Amino acid sequence: MKKFMNDPKNFVPEMLDGIARANPDTLKYVPDYNLIMRADAPSNDRVTILQGSGSGHEPAHVMTVGKGMLTGACPGDVFAAPPMDYVYESAKLLNSDKGVLLLVNNYTGDRMAWEMAKEALEAEDIKVDIAYVNDDVAVQDSTYTVGRRGVAGNFFVMKAAGALAEKGASLEEVKAIAEKVNSVIRTMGIALSGTTPPAKGEPIFTLADDEMEVGVGIHGEPGRRRDKMKSADEIVDELLEAVVSDLPFESGDEVALMINGLGGTPISEQYLLYGIAHRKLAEKGIKVWRSYVGEYCTSLEMAGVSLTLCRVDDELKELLVEPAEIAIRTF
């Protein structure tokens, strides 16, 4: 294992410290709960949106905190759900008169922590609700999940909910838009390499030089099958077939098309795949309204990508193009 780090135990806190130092005017770091929060939060003018899950998926979620996105993110250690008290304390700190929406990617450990925190918050009469994300079409149940996994499509949930919250919508409205987006996103991923959590020191799985994992999970969970390496055209065909047939997306639909890098795949390859997918969708009569190419939800240094489609209507288009101010990349 070669990683840029000091003591593996401090991998997450040192990363969070870096995020805060890089954004001194807009973000604050609360070490006790691994919390990265908007410096101007809480505000009683808008619903608070909190997410977390394990670390190792950056930019999700600690680097997507900001105006028009998350109010805060309180992740656990790498690939580990946050302890319930991180969620509870973060939600209390960021509580707003308009209430708190907890966004949860569907993994058993995450559900447990976030649902227990919700109960504890309700017991103190804090207005709180939960919305779930489960966009991965690869498998029904998985190593850490009953039901479908939440993966990169979560970006569209955060973006739409964040934009609506920024406009002053109610908790009910923000939860409704999160659930609406979740109902129209579908994702599948493919890995070309394993991934190594810092504290573990060994890869979670390995692939031979001519192998790929089709439908991989973002913690290295198995997908649909292990297969021989294929051409980019064949890979896009398989990802599109799985995603398009699931909703299903149909001729005449308008979609946002995301190619998400899983951490170790360069952006050149991501754009190559994007071009192929865009062309093949046009052949199916599905119109790409907007492109999303880059890293949105990673699995440390895993080589691979996922493909997400989000079916858009006028309401979603308006929310998705609202400005967002986040921690990553300053041009």
Added chain:
Amino acid sequence: MKKFMNDPKNFVPEMLDGIARANPDTLKYVPDYNLIMRADAPSNDRVTILQGSGSGHEPAHVMTVGKGMLTGACPGDVFAAPPMDYVYESAKLLNSDKGVLLLVNNYTGDRMAWEMAKEALEAEDIKVDIAYVNDDVAVQDSTYTVGRRGVAGNFFVMKAAGALAEKGASLEEVKAIAEKVNSVIRTMGIALSGTTPPAKGEPIFTLADDEMEVGVGIHGEPGRRRDKMKSADEIVDELLEAVVSDLPFESGDEVALMINGLGGTPISEQYLLYGIAHRKLAEKGIKVWRSYVGEYCTSLEMAGVSLTLCRVDDELKELLVEPAEIAIRTF
């Protein structure tokens, strides 16, 4: 070699097609010269800025074309300078009454192609000039270079020159700001893995599980030395010592601090390094004015980072915060 691609010969054109499809309103693709250009170019209201170099360094330069950045980019194949006629034809197509500035990272092959193109353009009375970038402090001469190499600091040159051109400045003024920025940027990189050009199919170099290449070039050229893997603290100390002592940057200086991912290193590790570097600069009395963390100039899937400092004054600060519209990532 596992890459998302079809025929390796089409790696670059398929990537360029993807960039164009992802940005139909703002970019155009001219396949004959590997040219990605602003859809609204040329304009006689502003100096045209053209860059190129080899492919494989994305987002540089084909994904940094747009308002307030490059007017166009015409790269060669992976790690290969563009043929002289790509530069010549692209410059003719994008020619403006205000003239054309050719930005060139200092490699022998690039200089030859761009300088020959400049002569051919001048012979046709086109107003054209060149500015060079050579920010890498690692080594004096290198495999493909006489003098210092141009690496990730080039971002600051593009950004400042692009912002000034957008304001309607003259060719002389835009060239002067490019040269000014080049005089205040210093960079050094470090690799944890090799990099494999698609057509070659084999890594340019390999590193053992406990090795790193200190001062690596962005085409896998050797750096200062090969060393045993070190902690993040020790690595930042070495990069900062090399960069700070070179200009030198001094107590009281204000700087932009960039941690640039070389392609295979996740953003979590990049932010971890950023935090350490920010803290250590503060200890030296050097004030970080603004953070730049992410991939700016890569080497395909190489694991590694580079650290760049850019000393800023009021003029540079104003230019660096001007809006820029580029191809990559849509939030």
